[in-house]
Structure formats: C-alpha cells, structure tokens
Amino acid sequence: MYTHSDIARIVNTISENYSPLTDSCKSDIQNKTKILILENPDVIVKEGQYADKAYFLIKGCARAFYLKDGKDVSDWFAFEGDFICSINSFFLNIPSPHAIETLEPSVLLELSREHIQSFSDQYHDFEKLLNKVVVKTMLQLQQRIASIQFETAHQKFENLLKITPDITNRVPLTHIASYLGITLETLSRIRNPKNRI
Numbered sequence: 001m002y003t004h005s006d007i008a009r010i011v012n013t014i015s016e017n018y019s020p021l022t023d024s025c026k027s028d029i030q031n032k033t034k035i036l037i038l039e040n041p042d043v044i045v046k047e048g049q050y051a052d053k054a055y056f057l058i059k060g061c062a063r064a065f066y067l068k069d070g071k072d073v074s075d076w077f078a079f080e081g082d083f084i085c086s087i088n089s090f091f092l093n094i095p096s097p098h099a100i101e102t103l104e105p106s107v108l109l110e111l112s113r114e115h116i117q118s119f120s121d122q123y124h125d126f127e128k129l130l131n132k133v134v135v136k137t138m139l140q141l142q143q144r145i146a147s148i149q150f151e152t153a154h155q156k157f158e159n160l161l162k163i164t165p166d167i168t169n170r171v172p173l174t175h176i177a178s179y180l181g182i183t184l185e186t187l188s189r190i191r192n193p194k195n196r197i
Helices: 004-017 021-032 086-092 113-122 124-150 152-164 174-180 184-191
Strands: 034-038 042-043 053-061 062-068 070-078 099-102 107-111
Touching: 004 021, 004 053, 021 113, 021 124, 062 124, 062 174, 070 174, 099 184, 107 113, 113 124, 113 152, 152 174, 152 184, 174 184
Parallel strands: none
Antiparallel strands: 034 107, 042 099, 053 107, 062 070, 062 099
16 A cells, blocks of 8 residues: 555656655645555557546556557557646547556556646646656657658667666567567567577
C-alpha cells in the first residue's frame, strides 16, 4: 500500500527528473493524484474510449497499440520514470485511436486532465514541467519516424537496445517487431547472428 509519504517521494522524483516544482505545487499534486496498482498486465485505455487521464510509471512497463486490419501494432513503450497517455484523446477530447496496456505488474501515478489543467493554470512551474514532458514525447516520436524511414531493420533494433537495453526481457518480441515495423522472423534473425543470411 502506498502512503502519502510514498507519493511525496514519487512527486519529488518527477520534479528532479523533469523540471523543479515548488513545495506548494508538489503538495497539491500529492493531494489530488492517486496510485494505481496493477498486479497483472491490464488495459488502462481502451480503443474508442474518451481518455482523460495521464499516467506516470513508478514501476513496470506499458505500451500503446493500434488494431489495424486484425493486426496488433505497437506504437509506444513506456518504462519506469516515463509518462504515457492517449495523446489525441487527452488533448483533443476525442475517442482514443489506440489502446494502452501494462505488460507486467505495474504501479502508476494517475493524473486527471482536470487536475493537470488546474495545476497548469495555478503553477507556472507545473506548466514548465508539462512542456518538458510534451517535448520529450515529441522528440521520441520524431526519432521513431526517422528510424522507420531511414534505418535498416538491424539499425532500428540496435538503436532500440541503446535506449532500453532490457526491453527483450520485458516486452514480448511480437510487440517489439511490430513497433519496429519488421516481421517477427526478421527480428529473430537479427537477434541471432548465426541465422543471418
């Protein structure tokens, strides 16, 4: 069970890793957020849902994915210290085009759109933090687009490992392959040099 002091430590971690927050802002966040403990992998946003919450991963990992023509396509992975939400639904208030699920037992800090808006209006330091989170997300998405357009399958996988060295121990290979835009067979060949042609 997470206590108020546990939440305080989590908010301090966010403040240290993203952008400094004042004590009054931290206190407000601690009082208005909640901890979500998921013992098993679980869907936290369904496709078509109006998603008005953002999540900070305290423990575990999550992915955003589309279902396209019966295929499951991973779009985004998040690990400890990352934020994740359905960006389109959260910011545009439209049905989410993708789903988000945790991939292992996870603990998340849940922030509602209403509270995020209130914090942004009230605290300039929170607004700066939010900007940092958005910029980090935009840069990750831009890197992914460049990777899909210009890199070989091997380069895509090697660069993913540089960012998240333990991803193959935590995320099923089928999800990694779909995220990289390659087949599972190609990924298996890349991972085992002996099988390369």
